[in-house]
Amino acid sequence: MSDSTSFTKIFLAQIKRDLLLGVVKRNEWLNPIVFLVLVQTLFPLALGGSPDLLENIAPAIIWVSALLATLVSLESLFRDDFEDGSMEQMLISASPFYVFTFAKIICHWLLSGLPLVLICPLLAMSFGIKPDVLPVMLLSLLLATPVLCCISALASALTLNARRGGVLLSLIVLPLYVPVLVFATGALSQAAIGVSPAGALYMLAALFIFALSATPFVLSAALKLSLSDA
């Protein structure tokens, strides 16, 4: 049996490969960011720029636009490897499949989740969110974006064989996103009024741990399903 150090090597090499391939496709990771910035600039314009109102609904705007941004980035996560046959080869290689799926999830987050974590706080400040709320915001983003990425990866894996249709993905993902949305905005709005956001943050952390531990295997199963039905 192979030892785990070689799996780690393969894992890291796979991350490097997927990251490089992902960065090359500039549209893929640039689109969500542009979308995010657009939405978060349009809202103040539409609301007439009243600072109190903005500050009140800022958590909602930020989180809904973050959610929508992850939807925009869904398409080619697995599609390229699926269509050129590499994913099949990963499945029948001597390395366990979940090494590859785990690497893909991490790359997905690095390319579509991490930008959100970096940009949202900046945009939030423009909404008048007080600086002492920012740590909570950052923490909630760090915990929630990986969960969102895991969910969107699952949805993407299941729809590999389906006929294309953007609405389908959003419909599948929406109910699964709701708990994350609820806890994330809850944390933010509580912090904004001075109440401790610990409860919400703990729930987000629980979701985070659950998602991270379950997703490589569930995702492997979903991809195997799509590969066998291809």
Place this chain on the structure above:
Amino acid sequence: MFEAIDICYQRGGRRLFAGLSFKLGQGQALYIKGENGAGKSSLLKLLTGVSQADQGDVLWQGKSIRHDEYAFHSNLLFIGHKSGLNIHLNALENLAWYQRIDNLEIEQEHCKDIFKALGLYGFEDIPVGKLSAGQQRRIALCRLLFSKKRLWVLDEPLVSLDQSGVQLFQSILQNHLMQGGMLVFTSHQELMIEDASLQSIDLGDYKTDSSETRE
């Protein structure tokens, strides 16, 4: 050593084949024949473990391929219709990836020799997407040369190859069989393999009329 027992498979509501069995030993090749749409590629997916049969089992060294996946996968080389090559990476990078995911040492020099042998010298650092179909096929087939895997499963390996490519490929195959390897393949062209080591299966023989459903 590589066996299929009583395989039944249905796809898209159609029963493709039922009761399909074979036994493949060292140095033997299995030629899977059938019309277009008969289910050749589906059968290959069953044999490599990508799909699961409705009934029946596939055995490697006497054990089901699901029970000891590592042992089976370490000995399996599958080249299907799709090239399996990433179009943004070049040939060397693609082959290095294949060696890495199978836990093999990456031998750069050996790769270069292989490229020369296959007439690809000079093309190894161009992104695969920019090469012709025939060249991509040759790169995919490079894997055969540095592979030490015992079972080769090839789906239409001669597609896109020119005359010299076909001859080269035949000699690679002969070598593999002589060294005790096994081969399962589909092809619209005949491959030159000794009759003694060649088995063949025609999927038309296993296609059941649905009225013979057991239930």
Place this chain on the structure above:
Amino acid sequence: MANFFQEIKVLYHKLGSPRYFYELSSYWILPLTSLCTLLIIIGVIGGLAVAPSDYQQGDVFRIIYVHVPAAILSQSAYMLIAVAGFIALVWRMKMAAMVARAAMLLGASFALLTLVTGAIWGKPTWGTWWLWGDARLMSSLLLLFLYMGIIALRESFSDEQAGIRASSFLAIIGLVNIPVIKYSVLWWNSLHQPATLKLTEKPAMQMEMLWPLLLMIVAFYCFFALMLILRVRNEILQNESNSKWLKELLAEEGK
């Protein structure tokens, strides 16, 4: 005791074969239909006429005789889809896939019915058709979305079986998510609606009001089972149209 389990096992295997299911289920249709009709008649009369008026809500509360069974059924149907889907995925049982498929639209209809009756209940009691703050309404809405996602996913596949498998997988993921959704909505509710409306608590019901409700719940289950069986039989007819046993059976029935 061991004999009993043995028989259950045999029954399970038999039901897994389309032929036996078709033959066995033909015996169940008439009893189920009669039972269902009887229970609905008694339940409706009981709920509308016999049960006393609620001291708070007057006669409006009577919609619970449809609303609550619909809600319960929509959740049970979802569980059935997840379980049957799991069996179809892991053991590749055709019957399980058919059952899962047949239950999807049924469950979605119940979910829709829950929402509509909930809205009808809401108008006189809250003054509005919809209330974003109510935890149960939100959970029901999200359940409906889960159903819509499952059905949409299934329909977007050209290969029918592949579609059923993918949507079963999604159903299982959704199943894990349902408690999370419920809890998160409840938490949100407690955050934003400190004076929770009484609708989210189930008031202790007197027996006079309760018995029609129980009857209606059983009636809805019978209805669901009946519809499920009819739909699965339909699928068997479609999928197995080429098999010998079916041709023989239909020829016999034609005589």
